[in-house]
Amino acid sequence: MEIKPEKNGEIVVLKCKGSLDAESVASFKKSTQKMVDEGSRYFVIDATALNFVDSMGLGAIISLMRRVQADRGEIKLASLSPDIRMIFELTRLHRVFDICATVSDACKKFSI
Numbered sequence: 001m002e003i004k005p006e007k008n009g010e011i012v013v014l015k016c017k018g019s020l021d022a023e024s025v026a027s028f029k030k031s032t033q034k035m036v037d038e039g040s041r042y043f044v045i046d047a048t049a050l051n052f053v054d055s056m057g058l059g060a061i062i063s064l065m066r067r068v069q070a071d072r073g074e075i076k077l078a079s080l081s082p083d084i085r086m087i088f089e090l091t092r093l094h095r096v097f098d099i100c101a102t103v104s105d106a107c108k109k110f111s112i
Contacts, residue, residue, distance in 0.1 A: 017049035020057030041073025048079040076106040
């Protein structure tokens with residue numbers, strides 16, 4: 001999986017491409033932990049090019065959410081494909097995460 005972070009003011013948009021699965025979780029966690037350690041607290045996961053998420057990937061996203069919430073930050077998900085959205089609905093994580101139609105919509109919803 002490729003992760004391309006883009007700063008938009010205080011918000012970091014994580015453009016994710018490929019699969020967030022057992023093979024890529026360590027890289028995702030390392031990249032996001034570095035950003036949190038550097039002071040980033042507001043994240044949008046742009047799932048436009050994300051084609052698969054398994055249970056390990058869901059765990060990594062939940063882990064990121066917990067870290068940023070501990071620092072009074074927020075995380076939002078944007079541009080989920082129907083298949084990825086179904087995974088969040090089946091696991092009921094759509095009730096936990098703020099899922100937005102677009103990255104722009106997600107950025108507007110932060111309480112900064």
